[in-house]
Amino acid sequence: MGGPAVARKMVVRLLGPFEVMVDGRPARLTTGRLRALLAALAMSAGRVVTMERLGDAVWGTDLPGDVRRSLTTYVTRLRAALGDDLIGTEPRGYLLRADRDDVDVYLFQRLTDEARRCPDRVRRRAMLSDALDLWRGVPFEGVPSRSLAETEAPRLVEAYLGAAEQRMDLDIDLERYAGLVADLTELTARFPLRESLWLRLMEVLDRTGSPAEALARYDRMRSHLAEELGVDPRPELQDAYADLLAGQPIRPPGRIDRPVPPAQLPAEVETFTGRHLALARLDALLSGVPIAVVHGAPGVGKSALAVHWAHRVRDRFPDGQLYLDLRGYDADRSALPAATAVRCLLSSLPTRPEQLPSGLSAxxxxxxxxxxxxxxxxxxxxxxxxxxxxxxxxxxxxxxVVVTSRDQLSGLVTAEGAHPMRLDVLTAAEARQLLVRRLGAHRVAAEPGPTDEIVARCAGLPLALAVVAARATTNPAFSLSALAGELRDTQGRLDAFAATDAATDLRAVFSWSYRTLSPAAARLFRCLGPPAAPDITATAAAALAGIPVPQARLQLDEMARVNLVHEHRPGRYAVHDLLRAFAAELAAGQHDRAERTATTTALLGLGERHGEGTSLAGLAAARREIRRLARAGG
Incomplete structure (x- = not known):
């Protein structure tokens, strides 16, 4: 009889070239996808990693047709290389059965956390040294995973630099200068935009009798910042430079009591999908545009884009990240007054209430x-x-500054030179990928036809897709075919997109923009409800509402300003399908029977004369509505 199975020990090293050891012997993983799969499991050692997250780590946006089946194949190969007992299967995904201290990422985090709490400076320095010794190069080297490279690697590098700076500060306080100049010279070469490293280098050079070299390093750093970012060094560096010019020792900038930079970004939405062009346009702003205005229709995903991008680039802003919800379009609360908003931001910066001057301007x-x-x-x-x-x-x-709004904020574009960026709906491929991220690739792949119908009826609006996905997730027994049928049965209405939370109820979200319209613009918006051509002109809109063309143009521009319509070409205005349904519901709820009769009659006459602004479906709808109104008035 055999004895009891002996638990095997696995060590995974991710802080440099990828390495895995099982019982002290190297395990060779022959493909990049196997390495990406194990790296993703190791980053959550002992916890279940969902199929969706694993698929994202292994394939990124180039997912196979059946993610679950493909993952099963790769897990089988991984078990063959490592041992069956090291990878567990759970209903939602897989987990790596490994001690967290055997994954260098987690060991590094534990050591730095313990060092932060240790009151003894010598012991704290030793802990930090042990943590930093775990680093052998760039994280995830040899692991071809865009997801890990873009999300986890920057976070780990920032943690490494923070730990390195803490150890250097202790060396400076303990007057242990040996090797510091070489270490700081290497780090400033690798991270030339991190000014805190340059400040420490200047201080060490000054303390070790090389103030002239410290001045030369400052000049080099200042030129680099000007060329790369077009900015001057931070005040602490300028103060240190002034001290050197005056022949005085650099005054320490108070490292121990330095306030923690604000990090107020909300949590990222894990299912964020696509938007590669929009993200690239935001990336381009890093070269010098100080203000971006991301505007678009209600529910199109402006906030999600801004927060996702901000997380991607937060390491470029070492002094912190501020976030503030201005409540411009809100269910229950009025817009945040500018004076209150200023005080909210000031409270996040190093200032005391008694220092605040009175008045918004001050x-x-x-x-x-x-x-x-x-x-x-x-x-x-x-x-x-x-x-x-x-x-x-x-x-x-x-x-x-990244500003999101339903309003185009053209005043900021005109006066402050803000860069406007209109966010459009998702493409069909992006919408399908969003459903994959929320529902799982296996569920989507099992019903491709209903999935395509859901994508089409949501018309690329992320909020609509999220509402349907939430209904599917909370009711796993519901088939996607049944959900697509619900959307089909309620075509022309928003019943299928209702929610108890006003922030995710499509009618409520649309209504916050509608309420900002003038009465005349609101009336014209209601006239845009019947099915129509892809776009409409001011002439056609004027005919629908029975108003002069100049008035129609002004009212369409008012709607375009808050993105209820979109002037996609000069003089031609498009209305999203779900906003059109909202307008039709508003029109049907009006008690002014004469207004509804006039609109449908105008639509019928407009289409029969020259077809502008309407469609065959619109003509049929107009004829049905006129007959219904006639019967109701009979």
């Missing part, structure tokens, strides 16, 4: 002063208008 000036010389990222979400945003803007280069 407080906005203090905010600009505190942001001067800093490199911070500000995400101002859900803005109502330009006047609400303007007092919150920094006054100098170095900071970057």
């Amino acid at each position: 407080q906005a000036g203090l905010l600009r002063s505190l942001l001067s010389g800093k490199r911070m990222l500000l995400v101002l979400d859900n803005a109502h208008d330009a006047a609400q945003v303007r007092p919150l803007l920094p006054g100098t280069a170095g900071c970057l």
Whole structure:
């Protein structure tokens, strides 16, 4: 009889070239996808990793047709290489059965956490040294995973730099200067935009009798910042430079009591999908545009895009990230007053309440002063208008502001030179991928036809897709075919997109924009409800509403400003299918029977004369509505 199975020990090293050891012997994984699969499991050692997350780590956006089956194949191969007992199967995914201290990422995190709590400086330095010794190069080297490279690697590098700076600070305080100049020279070469490293290098050079070299390093760093970012060094560096010029020792910048940079970004949505072009356009702003305005229709995903991108680039802003919901379009609360918004931002910066001046103008000036010389990222979400945003803007280069709004905020574009970026709906491929991320690739692949119908009836609107996906997730026994049938049965209405939470109820979300319209523009919007051609002109809109063309043009522009319609070509306005359904519901709920009769009669006459602004479906709908109204009035 055989004895009891002996648990095997596996070590996974991710902080440098990928390595895996089983019982002290190297395990060779021959393909990049096997390495990506094990790396993704190791990053959550002892916890279940869902099929969706594993698929994203292994294939990225190039998912196979059946992710579950493909993952099963790769897990089988991984077990053959490592041992069956090391990878567990769970209903939602797989887990790696490994001690967390045997994964260098987790051991590094534990050591740095313990060092942070240790009161003894010598012991704290030893713990930090042990943690830093785990690093052998760039994280995930040899692991071809875009997901790990873009999300996990930057976070780990930032943690490494933070630990390295803590150890250097202890060496400086303990007057252990040996090797510091070489270490800092190497790090500033690898991370030339991290000014805190340059400050420490200048301080060590000064303390070791090389102030002239410290001045030379400052000049090199200043030139590099100007060339790459077009900004001056931070105030602490300028102060150190002034000390050196005056022949005085550099005054330590108070490393121990330095306030923690704000990190206020909301959590990322794990199912964020696509938007590669929009992300690339935002990336381009890093080269010098200080303000971006992301605007678009309600429910199109502006906030999700801004937060996702901000997380991607947060390491470029070492002084912190500020986030503020301006409540420009909100169910129950009015827009945040500019004065309140300024005070919210000031409370996140190193200032005391008794230092606040009175009045919006003075407080906005203090905010600009505190942001001067800093490199911070500000995400101002859900803005109502330009006047609400303007007092919150920094006054100098170095900071970057991303504003999201349903309003185009053309005032910021005109006066402040903001870069406008209209966010459109998802492509069909992106919409399908969103469903894959939320429902799982196996469920989507099992019903391709209903999936395509759901994608089509949601018309690329992320909020609509999210509502349907939530219904499918909370009711796993419901087939996608049944859900597609619900959308089909309620075509022309928004019943299938209702929710108890106003923030995710499509009618409520649309209504917040509709309520901002003038009465005349609201009436014209209601006229746009019947099925029509892909777009409409001011002439056709004027005929529908029975108003002069110049008035129709002004009202369409008012709707376009808050993205209820989109002027996709000069003089031609498109209405999203679900916004058109919302307009039709509003029109049907009006008690002004004469208005409804006039609209449908105008639609019928417009189509029969020259077809502009309508369609065969629209003509049929108009004829049915006229007959219904006639019977109702009989």
